[in-house]
Amino acid sequence: MISLKSASAALLALSACLFQPTDNVRAAELTAEQIEEGQRFVVNNAIFILFHEAGHMLVSEFNLPVLGREEDAVDALSSVLLLGAEDEDLNTTIQDAADGWFLLDEAKEDGPQEDDFMGTHGLDRQRAFAIVCMMTGANAEFFKEFADSLEFPEERRQECVFEYQKARDSWMSLLAANMKDGAKTKFQVTYEPAGNEDLQGFADLLKSAGALETIATVFGEGYNLKDGIKITGKTCGTENAFWHAGDREITYCYEMAAFHAGLIANWFESQGAEEATSDETAVEGEEAADELTNATAVKLKKKE
Numbered sequence: 500m501i502s503l504k505s506a507s508a509a510l511l512a513l514s515a516c517l518f519q520p521t522d523n524v525r526a527a528e529l530t531a532e533q534i535e536e537g538q539r540f541v542v543n544n545a546i547f548i549l550f551h552e553a554g555h556m557l558v559s560e561f562n563l564p565v566l567g568r569e570e571d572a573v574d575a576l577s578s579v580l581l582l583g584a585e586d587e588d589l590n591t592t593i594q595d596a597a598d599g600w601f602l603l604d605e606a607k608e609d610g611p612q613e614d615d616f617m618g619t620h621g622l623d624r625q626r627a628f629a630i631v632c633m634m635t636g637a638n639a640e641f642f643k644e645f646a647d648s649l650e651f652p653e654e655r656r657q658e659c660v661f662e663y664q665k666a667r668d669s670w671m672s673l674l675a676a677n678m679k680d681g682a683k684t685k686f687q688v689t690y691e692p693a694g695n696e697d698l699q700g701f702a703d704l705l706k707s708a709g710a711l712e713t714i715a716t717v718f719g720e721g722y723n724l725k726d727g728i729k730i731t732g733k734t735c736g737t738e739n740a741f742w743h744a745g746d747r748e749i750t751y752c753y754e755m756a757a758f759h760a761g762l763i764a765n766w767f768e769s770q771g772a773e774e775a776t777s778d779e780t781a782v783e784g785e786e787a788a789d790e791l792t793n794a795t796a797v798k799l800k801k802k803e
């Protein structure tokens with residue numbers, strides 16, 4: 500297996516992180532629990548997207564062949580790396596990522612447009628279900644509740660076991676020639692000042708969670724990559740993330756974090772009445788944390 504252990508170690512640090520509320524999230528008048536959960540959602544979606552961009556980086560740096568759509572292939576790589584670590588925090592990361600694509604799909608009131616069908620990516624809802632397929636294929640038991648909440652068919656779950664294995668084995672065999680025990684790569688991680696107060700809150704959130712550093716840690720060991728690849732957080736003027744082969748740079752735009760915060764805040768607001776009830780009965784300490792971990796899945800159950 501390729502550096503799945505180090506992926507796990509880097510991301511475990513997240514669970515120890517107590518995020519400070521940012522103005523954007525607070526502005527939506529959410530409870531303390533919702534803020535914490537929302538911030539976890541934002542960071543986890545950033546991590547999934549960064550893994551996705553790192554997949555483009557590997558394809559580009561190692562000149563890997565890609566059969567089919569590269570966007571789908573690197574989504575599968577993100578899933579394989581996160582799930583392969585067999586770590587509960589990383590399982591939450593990927594669950595948040597799937598929820599992120601579902602919420603994005605539902606935010607588009609008019610449904611997919613002609614542009615979406617012509618684009619490089621699968622439709623948001625397809626990307627979400629492709630991740631769910633990897634999840635349930637990797638660990639049917641752990642993700643049963645989540646898959647049930649989405650009414651993901653049993654027959655598909657059976658197929659997904661093989662689809663996950665195929666995706667994992669294909670990536671591992673492609674990467675094998677470009678990996679070496681003990682290989683180390685230095686990345687250059689930069690959180691540029693956001694240039695405005697609202698986005699700076701997200702820059703601070705990502706920095707305190709070490710989101711960009713996660714990529715430097717995971718891909719900085721065991722891969723035959725040349726030093727100097729940049730991983731940059733910045734204000735871009737667009738909600739996106741990029742791999743730029745010429746500059747050897749992964750860029751994560753702070754606007755993307757703000758966008759995910761908006762998605763989850765709207766979701767909390769739309770669940771307002773039910774939230775108020777469940778907050779009153781919330782339990783303390785570790786049990787409460789466990790409930791938060793499962794909260795998104797449980798809530799998605801009620802969505803049509």
Ligand SMILES: [Zn+2]
Nearest residue numbers: 551555570573
């Ligand atoms: Zn992409």
